[in-house]
Amino acid sequence: MSAATSHDIVIVGGGPVGAALGALLARQAAPAAAARILLLERQLPARPAADAPPQLRVSALSRASERVLAAAGAWPAITAGRRSPYERMHVWPESAAPRGAGSLTFDAAELSEPDLGCIVENLLVQCAALEAFTAAGGRAQAAEVSALEFGASSVRVATSVGEFTARLIVGADGAQSVVRRLAGLAAEVQDYGQTAIVAVVQPERSHERTAWQRFLGEGTLALLPLADGHCSIVWSLPQAVARQRLECPPGEFSRLVTAASDGVLGELELQGARAGFPLRRLEAPRYALERCVLVGDAAHMVHPLAGQGVNLGFLDAAALAQVLAGARDEREDPGALRLLRRYERWRKGDNQLVSTAIDGFNRFLSFGRDRAGRFAQRGLGWVDGSALAKRLLIERAMGLAGEMPEAARRRSPAADGGAFATPGRAD
Numbered sequence: 003m004s005a006a007t008s009h010d011i012v013i014v015g016g017g018p019v020g021a022a023l024g025a026l027l028a029r030q031a032a033p034a035a036a037a038r039i040l041l042l043e044r045q046l047p048a049r050p051a052a053d054a055p056p057q058l059r060v061s062a063l064s065r066a067s068e069r070v071l072a073a074a075g076a077w078p079a080i081t082a083g084r085r086s087p088y089e090r091m092h093v094w095p096e097s098a099a100p101r102g103a104g105s106l107t108f109d110a111a112e113l114s115e116p117d118l119g120c121i122v123e124n125l126l127v128q129c130a131a132l133e134a135f136t137a138a139g140g141r142a143q144a145a146e147v148s149a150l151e152f153g154a155s156s157v158r159v160a161t162s163v164g165e166f167t168a169r170l171i172v173g174a175d176g177a178q179s180v181v182r183r184l185a186g187l188a189a190e191v192q193d194y195g196q197t198a199i200v201a202v203v204q205p206e207r208s209h210e211r212t213a214w215q216r217f218l219g220e221g222t223l224a225l226l227p228l229a230d231g232h233c234s235i236v237w238s239l240p241q242a243v244a245r246q247r248l249e250c251p252p253g254e255f256s257r258l259v260t261a262a263s264d265g266v267l268g269e270l271e272l273q274g275a276r277a278g279f280p281l282r283r284l285e286a287p288r289y290a291l292e293r294c295v296l297v298g299d300a301a302h303m304v305h306p307l308a309g310q311g312v313n314l315g316f317l318d319a320a321a322l323a324q325v326l327a328g329a330r331d332e333r334e335d336p337g338a339l340r341l342l343r344r345y346e347r348w349r350k351g352d353n354q355l356v357s358t359a360i361d362g363f364n365r366f367l368s369f370g371r372d373r374a375g376r377f378a379q380r381g382l383g384w385v386d387g388s389a390l391a392k393r394l395l396i397e398r399a400m401g402l403a404g405e406m407p408e409a410a411r412r413r414s415p416a417a418d419g420g421a422f423a424t425p426g427r428a429d
Contacts, residue, residue, distance in 0.1 A: 006158055006165035009040045011326075011336060013172045014147050014159075014181045016043025018061070018124060019298035019315035020174030021131030025074035026323035026409065028138035031330070036139030040166060041132075042159075046144045049129040056084065057123040058200045058277050060226060060234045062213065062309035064119050066401020066410040067316040071127070073409035074319075075134035083126045086229040087117035090212040091396075092266075095367065096219045100266040108396045112389070118400060121213070121226045121234065124312075147175075150184040150294075157293045157337070170337040171294050172322070177284055179300035185291060192283040194364065196221065197244035198306055199237040201276040202228070203259060206268025209233050214266055215307070217367040222307045223262045225270075232273060235259060236306055238281060238364075248278050281305055283361060289350060290342035297322055302353045305364045313401065314353055320407035321348050352404065 028036040091108040098104030149160040156167045173181030209227040221239040260270045284303035298315030325345045397403040
């Protein structure tokens with residue numbers, strides 16, 4: 003094998019979070035330093051055609067995530083694509099009527115915001131972030147990592163295309179992180195025994211630029227508005243039930259998902275394929291060791307019912323980029339554990355807080371048919387009647403509260419009609 007190529011930072015994982023981190027790092031570095039940032043992704047994606055059917059996997063991007071992606075230079079490409087802002091979120095339990103007492107509605111107008119966030123296909127976000135990374139001078143390489151060898155001043159990365167060395171390796175490679183495993187970092191995993199079904203449906207009535215979510219007593223159904231009038235669904239169910247839903251004929255699936263939605267948008271007609279993925283909660287007790295750090299699902303994974311997974315990942319990326327920028331200004335070693343621990347302390351507590359809250363929502367709202375669950379479901383109506391409680395919840399979900407990285411606190415691109423000032427490079 004040829005001699006290893008030297009880099010400052012190697013990011014393993016070119017999904018939305020890893021690509022956004024690469025773009026943030028490259029844009030805040032001088033050109034020569036940006037060229038020393040390498041991103042490794044098993045298979046680099048191709049941007050979908052404008053007239054291609056909607057992808058099954060979508061994300062509800064928070065305002066903080068929009069700001070991070072704007073700082074990364076990816077937002078213009080996302081706004082030019084199939085982005086669907088939503089202005090309201092309506093939540094109700096199986097024991098209440100869809101629009102009646104006992105339901106909960108969040109409205110962007112209550113915060114004087116143009117919207118609560120936007121629904122975007124994961125592939126579009128990934129492609130936009132990768133394009134921003136390479137445009138800023140970073141290098142993306144299709145490769146699989148097979149081994150890591152840690153030394154005093156660098157880590158050697160063996161891959162399917164050769165060897166590289168780096169002062170820091172970042173694991174942004176998802177819940178089954180190869181970097182986490184090879185580095186010997188543990189992960190605590192809780193299997194929910196549930197499967198999330200994703201599909202696209204055509205509603206009989208307009209989705210009203212609203213994200214709809216119903217707690218079913220045996221899971222959760224979310225109807226997420228798409229730009230073309232369709233809805234993307236995320237239907238979390240016990241594994242055996244989900245398997246039946248995935249295998250039943252399209253007509254029966256349409257009937258069942260319509261019933262699960264309580265007909266809030268009329269009849270729902272399945273469009274194309276369905277897919278399912280298992281649901282787990284994952285927490286890495288440690289995010290960092292000397293010359294290695296984890297971000298996104300490699301460090302933590304939450305239930306999708308609150309749509310916070312990728313948003314937490316973008317905050318990780320922004321926080322790590324900010325810590326590393328400060329290290330560069332102070333001429334610190336980017337792989338030093340004392341530095342990486344700053345990032346870990348910053349993000350770990352917040353991630354654990356959100357993960358625990360979402361776990362409680364799943365336990366008491368999605369599957370709450372006992373006394374505690376019924377009490378929690380009645381609490382939705384109470385929250386709906388409290389302007390303060392609603393404001394606190396939605397500000398937190400949108401990333402408008404808490405100790406946020408600088409990139410997440412900059413003026414919202416939505417408030418500027420999509421424009422966002424491009425940060426200059428460091429000299």
